[in-house]
Amino acid sequence: MLFDTHCHVNDEQFGEDLEATMERAKTAGVQYMVVVGFDRPTIEKALKIVDFYDNTYASVGWHPVDAIDMQDEDLAWLEELATHPKVVALGEMGLDYHWDKSPKEVQKEVFRKQIRLAKKVNLPIIIHNREATEDVVTILREEKAEQVGGIMHCFSGSPEIAKKCLDMNFYISLGGPVTFKNAKKPKEVAIQVPMDRLLVETDCPYLAPHPYRGKRNEPAYVKLVAEQIAELKGISLQEVAQQTTANAKKLFGIE
Ligand SMILES: [Zn+2]
Ligand SMILES: [Zn+2]
DSSP: OOOEEEOOSSSSSGTHHHHHHHHHHTTTTEEEEEEOSSSSHHHHHHHHHHSSSEEEEEEOOOOGGGGGGHHHHHHHHHHHHTOOOOOOOEEEEEEEEEOSSOOOHHHHHHHHHHHHHHHTTTTEEEEEEOOOOHHHHHHHTTTGGGGTTTEETTOOOOHHHHHHHHHTTTEEOOOOOSSTTTTTTHHHHHHSSSSGGGEEOOTSSSSSSSSSSSSSGGGGGHHHHHHHHHHHHHSOHHHHHHHHHHHHHHHHHOO
């Protein structure tokens, strides 16, 4: 029984075969998933999906790449959505210095506003970080994000940074990159982070694990991520599945 804690089956790449994708996930043992929306269209689609499929939940937020587009009414909308029974987290939010559509200062402000909202509505947060680790950690600390905690999604940092995040009440979520042969850091992190603080995700349709690297990713492949973690930790797939699913259910307050 697996929990894909971060997927975008609301992406248009799943338009035609969403039904079949959900079926394949079930067959692979993926019983739960969180569908992440990060702007108006993807949030609306995520909510449609979670209204339709059992054991699917939504996280709603504003992506740092598009931070410049977020208006006050969007933040108010997120606050409204936080009361939806299947919305279990806010995000993805954070900082992304790889793309320069939104200036850093705007990204930081939008990130801070969303953390404050999460504290107000008492939901955990899902953090997107690309090439911005130092600023992400500083802002999480300054905003006292440990009060709500959450997930460092598709974590790609060092074990030292992972430790800092654990200390701030965050879970570490690993995705496809942990299966890549040359991925030293994610493998180190998988070994060092304790089992009760690890989660698995796909971030599909992006970042497909080996041997599907470069192809469209989908929730069924989260099993490959869990298998890799099991191998690295020297425990069974079943143990990884059971513990990561229990962690996710606890964090998201499911059952
Ligand atoms: Zn992301
Ligand atoms: Zn994502």
